[in-house]
Amino acid sequence: MRRFSCDCGHPLFFESTSCTNCDNEVGYDPDSADMVTLKGASRIGSLFGKSGDFEYCLNGQKHQVCNWLVRPEQSGSLCKGCLFNRTIPDLSRPDNPTRWHRFEQAKKRLLYSLYTLNLPLTNGWQDQKNGLLFDFIEDQRTNPVLVESFVSTGYLSGIITINTIEADDIAREATKNKMNESYRTLLGHLRHESGHYYYSFLSKFPDLQDEFANLFGDASQDYQQSLDRYYTEGPPKSWSNSFISSYASSHLLEDWAECWSHYQHLTDTLETASSYEMVKGQVRHDDFRSMANLWRSFAVALNELNRSIGLGDAYPFVITQTIERKLAFVGKMVSRLSQIHRAMEVR
Ligand SMILES: [Zn+2]
Ligand SMILES: [Zn+2]
Ligand SMILES: [Zn+2]
Known part of the structure; x- marks a missing residue:
C-alpha cells in the first residue's frame, strides 16, 4: 500500500474518511x-479536491461503508x-452493516492490489463472460430464517x-482454531x-502449462475426492516443505490459490x-529471488x-525453496497478465 497524506501533511490511511x-x-x-482532501459543505453535495470535484460513492453516502x-x-x-x-446481506439485521x-x-484492499499489479479486471456487469462479481451472503448460522444451512466461501x-x-471476529477465530x-x-x-478467478x-x-504442471501437479486430479481426503486424513506429514499452508496441500488448485494470495501479501x-x-x-x-530474500528478512x-x-x-509462514519457485511462477503469470492487459488498453 502507498503512503497517503492529507493536504495539511497529516498521515492518512487507505480507509480514512476524515x-x-x-x-x-x-x-x-x-x-x-490517491487519497484526496475534500473541501466542501456536505457529505452528499459535490466536494472539491486536488484535481476537481468529487462525491462520495453512494454506499459511502447512504451506508458509510x-x-x-x-x-x-x-x-x-x-x-x-x-x-x-452482486449480493450484500439484509441490512435490517443488526450486525450486517458492520x-x-x-x-x-478488505475488498477495496484486494482491488487496490489487483489494480496495482495491473491485472485485467472488469466487473461482471460490464463483462458477463470474463468479469468478476462478489456475493457477500449469510446462511442459517447468522440468520436462522434462511433456507441455506451452509454457504461456503469460494469461487x-x-x-x-x-x-x-x-x-465476525469471534466466529472466524473459532473456525481458525477448529x-x-x-x-x-x-x-x-x-x-x-x-x-x-485468475487461474x-x-x-x-x-x-506456461508444462511449468505449471511441474510445480503444482496434475490438473486432472479429482477436486472433490482430494478435498474429502484432506478433511478426513489431514495434510501429508511433511507438507510444510512444499506447501505454504496445510490447506494448500489439499489439491493443486488450492495450492495455486494460496500461492496467488501470498504473492499479493508479499508485494502489497x-x-x-x-x-x-x-x-x-x-x-x-x-x-522474484531478490524479492523473496527481502521478504524473508522483513x-x-x-x-x-x-x-x-x-x-x-x-x-x-515459511517460504522454502520449493514454495519460492511456485511464488515466482505466480509472479511470471502476473507479469504476463499485465502485458496482455496493457496491450488491450493500447488498442
Ligand atoms: Zn488534514
Ligand atoms: Zn464504493
Ligand atoms: Zn480455494
Whole structure:
C-alpha cells in the first residue's frame, strides 16, 4: 500500500474518511490511486479536491461503508469498487452493516492490489463472460430464517462468495482454531479466491502449462475426492516443505490459490514497507529471488514488531525453496497478465 497524506501533511490511511488533524473529509480516488482532501459543505453535495470535484460513492453516502470517490458526472452512483458487488446481506439485521463495512474495506484492499499489479479486471456487469462479481451472503448460522444451512466461501464461474460469518471476529477465530490454521482473515480469503478467478486465464498461455504442471501437479486430479481426503486424513506429514499452508496441500488448485494470495501479501506489504522506508533497496518485481530474500528478512522484523506489542505473528509462514519457485511462477503469470492487459488498453 502507498503512503497517503492529507493536504495539511497529516498521515492518512487507505480507509480514512476524515483527517484527524484538520477535520476535512477525505476519500480515495481510484483513478489517481490517491487519497484526496475534500473541501466542501456536505457529505452528499459535490466536494472539491486536488484535481476537481468529487462525491462520495453512494454506499459511502447512504451506508458509510465506502470512502471511494466518484466524479460529479457519476453523481449518485456506486464507485468503481462497489460496482463489483452482486449480493450484500439484509441490512435490517443488526450486525450486517458492520460486517458489510469490514467486507468492503478488505475488498477495496484486494482491488487496490489487483489494480496495482495491473491485472485485467472488469466487473461482471460490464463483462458477463470474463468479469468478476462478489456475493457477500449469510446462511442459517447468522440468520436462522434462511433456507441455506451452509454457504461456503469460494469461487465459481466469475463469482467470489464470502460468507458474512467471516466478518465476525469471534466466529472466524473459532473456525481458525477448529481447523488448526495459523492465519484466517477476510483479506486472505479474498486474495485466495481471486487466485481461482485468475487461474481461468492460465489457458491463454500454452507455453506456461508444462511449468505449471511441474510445480503444482496434475490438473486432472479429482477436486472433490482430494478435498474429502484432506478433511478426513489431514495434510501429508511433511507438507510444510512444499506447501505454504496445510490447506494448500489439499489439491493443486488450492495450492495455486494460496500461492496467488501470498504473492499479493508479499508485494502489497513490501510496497507499504518501502513507502514507509522500512526496507532498504528497491523492491524488484522482475526478480522474484531478490524479492523473496527481502521478504524473508522483513517478515522476521514484522513478526518481532507484532510480538513487541503482544500480538501474534503477522506472517506465520515459511517460504522454502520449493514454495519460492511456485511464488515466482505466480509472479511470471502476473507479469504476463499485465502485458496482455496493457496491450488491450493500447488498442
Ligand atoms: Zn488534514
Ligand atoms: Zn464504493
Ligand atoms: Zn480455494
